[in-house]
Amino acid sequence: MWDLAPHCCSWYGICATLLVAVMSGLKVLACLRARSINKSVEDYRAPANCVMSNKRVLVLVNPVGGNGHAKRICDNIVTPMLRTAKCEVTVTKTTHSNFAKELGETIANHLLDSDEVQFDAVIVCSGDGMFSETMNGFVGTILNSSRTPPEKRELVHRLAFAPIPCGSSNGLATSGALWNTCWHK
Numbered sequence: 001m002w003d004l005a006p007h008c009c010s011w012y013g014i015c016a017t018l019l020v021a022v023m024s025g026l027k028v029l030a031c032l033r034a035r036s037i038n039k040s041v042e043d044y045r046a047p048a049n050c051v052m053s054n055k056r057v058l059v060l061v062n063p064v065g066g067n068g069h070a071k072r073i074c075d076n077i078v079t080p081m082l083r084t085a086k087c088e089v090t091v092t093k094t095t096h097s098n099f100a101k102e103l104g105e106t107i108a109n110h111l112l113d114s115d116e117v118q119f120d121a122v123i124v125c126s127g128d129g130m131f132s133e134t135m136n137g138f139v140g141t142i143l144n145s146s147r148t149p150p151e152k153r154e155l156v157h158r159l160a161f162a163p164i165p166c167g168s169s170n171g172l173a174t175s176g177a178l179w180n181t182c183w184h185k
Contacts (some may be wrong), residue, residue, distance in 0.1 A: 008079060013026060015047065019050075023124070030035075050122075053086040053087070053120060054087070054088070055087050055088070055120040056087070056088045056090070056118070056119045056120050056121075057082055057089050057090070057119060057120065057122075057123060058085045058090050058092060058107075058118075058122045059074055059078060059079060059082070059089060059090065059092070059120045059122075059123045059125060060092050060093070060094070060100060060103065060122060060123070060124045060125065060130070060131050060134060061074040061093055061124075061125040061177065062092070062093070062094045062100075062124070062125070062126040062127075062166075063093045063094070065126040065127060065130065065150055065166055065167065066126075066127065066166045066167055066168065068074050068127045069166050070126045070127075070164075070166035071093075071125075072168075073125055073164060073166050074091065074125040074164075074166075078123060078125055078164055079091060082109045089142060090119070092131070098133070100124070100126075100130045100131075100133040100134040100137065101133045101134065101136060101137035103134065103136060103137065103143070103155040103164070104133070104134040104135065104136065104137025104138035104139075104140075105137040105138070105140070105141045106137075107119070107122070107138055108137070108138045108139075108140075108141035108142050108145075108155075109141060110166070111142075111155055111158065111159070112141070112142070112145050112147070112155070116176065117158050117159050119159065120147040120159075120160065121158060121159070121160040121161070121162060122138075122160070122161050122162070122166055123161075123162045123163075124161070124162070124163050124164065125164045125166050126164075126167060127165070127166065127167020127168060127169070128163070128165075128169070128171050131161075134161070135161060136146070138156075138159070138161075139156055142155050142156050164169070
């Protein structure tokens with residue numbers, strides 16, 4: 001478990017590092033695939049001092065999202081890279097409408113009840129809608145709790161969220177300048 005200093009700056013750094021590592025891997029692999037070069041995820045080497053080593057990561061994927069594109073990205077790129085980085089990975093597939101919101105609420109309720117996070121990070125492999133749904137479930141549950149505003153703020157910052165764009169427009173990733181035309185079809 002990370003030491004959560006009152007400044008919570010480390011969470012932003014961890015979330016950004018996670019997102020950059022996965023997005024960089026996606027870009028590299030997609031660019032290599034686009035050039036017909038066979039390069040596998042197993043060739044990815046996590047740095048010895050990888051910030052994600054021994055972290056618990058929940059990967060939420062919509063198996064039918066993007067006509068199965070989200071599941072392929074999750075199975076072939078995201079999960080292997082996280083395992084290579086020595087993360088404890090739990091993959092959860094959505095089963096019904098509002099599943100992601102319910103999962104976000106469940107994670108928040110566990111945090112509110114036990115004051116412990118189940119995961120160090122949540123990665124959402126899907127479009128913007130499912131990422132938004134997950135965040136709304138998590139943040140909405142925290143904000144509607146009886147905790148004081150400073151406590152709520154601290155709780156929200158205890159869990160890192162990262163979207164992996166697998167939808168049709170990926171506006172969230174595009175607006176964050178994370179999308180690269182090399183792997184965007």
